[in-house]
Amino acid sequence: MDQREFARYEVVDGVAVITLDNPPVNALAPGMREGLMAGVERAAADAAVTAIVVMGAGAHFVAGADVRQFGKVRPVSTRASAAALEACAKPVTAAIDGYALGGGLEHALACHYRIATARARLGVPEIKLGLIPGGGGTQRLPRLVGPELALDLILSGRQLTAAQGLALGLVDTVVDADGYEALRAQAIAYAGQVAAVRPLPRVGERTDRIAAATSDPAFPASLRKAAPAKSLKLLAGRHALACVEAAATATLDEGIALEQALFNELENSDESRALRYAFSAEREAAKLPGAPVDARPDPVRSAAVIGAGTMGSGIAIAFADSGVPVRVLESSAEALERGLQRIRDTYATRVKRGSLSQPAMDECLGRIRGVMQYEDIADCDAVIEAVFERVDIKQEVFARLDQVMKPGALLLTNSSAIDIDVMAAATGRPGDVAGAHFFAPANVMKLCEVVRGPRTSMDTLMRTMKMGRDMGKTCAVAGSCDGFVANRSRTPMMTELMLMLEEGARPEQIDRVMVAFGYPMGPFAVNDISGLDVSYEGRKRRAAANPDYRKLHVPDRLVDMGRKGQKTGAGWYRYERGDRTPHVDPAVEDIIGTVARELGITQRSFSDEEILQRQLFASVNEACRILEEGKAYRGSDVDAMWLHGFGFPRHRGGLMFWADSVGAATIYRQVSQWHEAYGPRWKPSALLAKVAAEGGQLRELRGQAEPA
Ligand code: NAD
Numbered sequence: 111m112d113q114r115e116f117a118r119y120e121v122v123d124g125v126a127v128i129t130l131d132n133p134p135v136n137a138l139a140p141g142m143r144e145g146l147m148a149g150v151e152r153a154a155a156d157a158a159v160t161a162i163v164v165m166g167a168g169a170h171f172v173a174g175a176d177v178r179q180f181g182k183v184r185p186v187s188t189r190a191s192a193a194a195l196e197a198c199a200k201p202v203t204a205a206i207d208g209y210a211l212g213g214g215l216e217h218a219l220a221c222h223y224r225i226a227t228a229r230a231r232l233g234v235p236e237i238k239l240g241l242i243p244g245g246g247g248t249q250r251l252p253r254l255v256g257p258e259l260a261l262d263l264i265l266s267g268r269q270l271t272a273a274q275g276l277a278l279g280l281v282d283t284v285v286d287a288d289g290y291e292a293l294r295a296q297a298i299a300y301a302g303q304v305a306a307v308r309p310l311p312r313v314g315e316r317t318d319r320i321a322a323a324t325s326d327p328a329f330p331a332s333l334r335k336a337a338p339a340k341s342l343k344l345l346a347g348r349h350a351l352a353c354v355e356a357a358a359t360a361t362l363d364e365g366i367a368l369e370q371a372l373f374n375e376l377e378n379s380d381e382s383r384a385l386r387y388a389f390s391a392e393r394e395a396a397k398l399p400g401a402p403v404d405a406r407p408d409p410v411r412s413a414a415v416i417g418a419g420t421m422g423s424g425i426a427i428a429f430a431d432s433g434v435p436v437r438v439l440e441s442s443a444e445a446l447e448r449g450l451q452r453i454r455d456t457y458a459t460r461v462k463r464g465s466l467s468q469p470a471m472d473e474c475l476g477r478i479r480g481v482m483q484y485e486d487i488a489d490c491d492a493v494i495e496a497v498f499e500r501v502d503i504k505q506e507v508f509a510r511l512d513q514v515m516k517p518g519a520l521l522l523t524n525s526s527a528i529d530i531d532v533m534a535a536a537t538g539r540p541g542d543v544a545g546a547h548f549f550a551p552a553n554v555m556k557l558c559e560v561v562r563g564p565r566t567s568m569d570t571l572m573r574t575m576k577m578g579r580d581m582g583k584t585c586a587v588a589g590s591c592d593g594f595v596a597n598r599s600r601t602p603m604m605t606e607l608m609l610m611l612e613e614g615a616r617p618e619q620i621d622r623v624m625v626a627f628g629y630p631m632g633p634f635a636v637n638d639i640s641g642l643d644v645s646y647e648g649r650k651r652r653a654a655a656n657p658d659y660r661k662l663h664v665p666d667r668l669v670d671m672g673r674k675g676q677k678t679g680a681g682w683y684r685y686e687r688g689d690r691t692p693h694v695d696p697a698v699e700d701i702i703g704t705v706a707r708e709l710g711i712t713q714r715s716f717s718d719e720e721i722l723q724r725q726l727f728a729s730v731n732e733a734c735r736i737l738e739e740g741k742a743y744r745g746s747d748v749d750a751m752w753l754h755g756f757g758f759p760r761h762r763g764g765l766m767f768w769a770d771s772v773g774a775a776t777i778y779r780q781v782s783q784w785h786e787a788y789g790p791r792w793k794p795s796a797l798l799a800k801v802a803a804e805g806g807q808l809r810e811l812r813g814q815a816e817p818a
Pocket of ligand 1: 416417418419420421422439440441442445449495496497498499500503507524525526527547548549550
């Protein structure tokens with residue numbers, strides 16, 4: 111594309127204005143840097159120009175690099191275009207509106223002055239993709255705001271407001287300008303004022319902030335200490351630290367050279383590939399095959415939740431947090447009060463922790479209203495049912511909703527496993543019924559699994575996806591089957607976890623393996639927090655309904671003994687009073703040993719690799735079966751679900767991405783062996799067998815039918 115299309119050039123009152131124009135957010139596409147450099151060169155050569163302004167067309171400066179460009183050759187790097195800006199002999203002012211992120215902020219840092227509107231947002235989010243700023247950002251940021259703050263901004267990827275940027279010295283002034291024309295006029299005036307000032311304030315030449323930091327004898331150890339341990343577990347975090355240290359101890363050129371070398375290494379790292387993939391898998395999951403391209407689904411402006419238990423109260427909070435008024439309906443005044451109290455407690459904890467202000471809490475609580483009559487929710491745009499997981503109660507609720515809700519209202523269920531069509535059949539409008547399956551705690555976990563029943567309409571699906579997105583959730587579609595996609599694909603992993611205990615693995619070993627894999631906590635430590643009793647009743651029900659059901663004796667026995675987790679002081683681990691540190695408990699080993707003896711299982715030792723593979727291969731096989739049955743659109747949707755529903759380590763990409771790193775053929779071979787050893791639950795999926803034989807990526811699999 112012609113570079114001029116990306117960078118408009120004009121001269122007004124002796125000021126050259128370069129306007130970057132790549133809608134919608136001015137991402138740094140190939141050609142844009144070239145256009146910018148050509149503009150700077152032209153202004154430098156024009157004797158009538160005394161100063162330069164760089165700004166974005168539309169509402170943003172530059173929102174960052176085009177994500178698709180990572181891993182590809184770029185003819186001109188941000189490093190080069192930023193260097194050209196800084197080296198210019200005429201003063202360059204960056205005029206920032208909207209986003210100045212990543213490469214956008216790096217260009218602004220290379221300008222001699224930065225002015226910003228109040229709504230500007232500044233940041234370097236590269237770490238989220240397993241990268242560091244690679245356009246001089248790791249060198250200029252420490253020189254401008256000091257090494258410690260720079261490292262914080264690089265490792266967190268967080269955004270600053272213009273006011274925060276001003277206070278930290280990142281911007282020189284905040285201007286009151288609404289829109290492109292107004293900002294342009296102010297920027298031209300500002301550039302005129304500084305046109306004669308020499309020497310030019312080049313960030314790359316600044317030494318004051320560095321000198322202040324390095325005069326502390328604790329430097330650079332203090333810098334290392336300030337970095338969160340979890341950031342330094344990742345290669346990108348460690349490389350960011352090395353670059354910021356170099357900014358404080360080496361010349362600009364040396365620092366830039368190091369940044370370039372480390373950036374290149376990261377760009378080709380497994381970690382960054384996985385993180386970039388995770389980002390695109392989430393975006394892909396939001397796409398609905400068959401949806402009209404020009405569809406603009408209506409937003410949900412008011413919502414109702416039926417049942418104020420664990421899930422209902424979390425969902426109500428999620429609505430209130432996103433600004434949507436929500437009514438909560440319960441079956442009794444006591445249950446309603448309990449639910450509302452849980453909601454108030456959750457908000458109070460946030461205020462106590464400092465993550466929410468008191469006025470913001472009051473505003474959110476003001477959006478939540480408890481009601482006892484269905485007539486009081488009739489005018490809501492959407493209703494989410496979250497009552498007990500019982501078919502008869504759910505049907506009763508949907509029949510009632512059918513009577514009262516206004517035409518077109520979304521009738522949604524948070525059920526974990528019940529066929530959507532069972533609920534739809536209780537209404538005269540099955541097209542309006544779908545699943546909106548949230549994960550506990552619903553106000554925290556980011557997944558909303560949108561379940562499509564056989565009669566769910568495309569409009570309902572689109573509006574439910576939009577509702578989830580507006581609530582800040584990552585949405586992905588599942589077809590209606592037992593456990594849908596997320597829980598169904600995870601259940602085999604949980605089963606193998608328990609069965610490995612009987613065969614000789616220990617909870618603490620399994621937990622250690624999963625933490626080393628990247629989970630923040632091991633599955634047994636997590637289970638002690640959520641409570642062992644939660645899945646106990648479900649297992650009892652399944653065992654009663656199915657004589658072939660393989661009982662999980664170890665957890666059942668722990669619950670029978672009253673070991674329900676942290677709340678009872680013991681579960682998989684033992685806990686001291688008032689302390690959440692898990693201690694290995696010989697009593698658990700005894701129980702496992704007893705169960706193994708009773709079942710006639712000879713215990714053996716497990717390698718860490720076997721523990722990891724046994725769990726995850728079981729789930730990969732099930733995910734392939736799900737795709738085979740056409741209950742999901744894409745393999746990558748499974749990954750979006752695992753990342754946001756179960757906290758799968760993001761730097762591993764997701765279940766299927768990880769599986770591809772192992773290889774479908776290897777997995778198939780092992781699954782087949784375990785099929786022989788353990789029986790039908792390990793029957794290999796035909797789709798897995800196909801990919802193993804023919805090649806291809808599991809993450810790129812498409813469902814074999816429309817999910818329904
Ligand atoms: P819960 O027992 O904590 O809450 C259920 C609430 O529904 C109770 O407060 C109860 O008083 C109320 N209720 C029961 N019948 C009602 C009726 N007829 N009208 C109005 N209110 C009624 O249960 P939960 O854990 O919040 O689960 C709710 C739903 O969410 C279930 O379908 C469950 O399968 C699903 N779910 C649960 C989780 C989880 O981790 N707990 C996760 C995802 C989905």
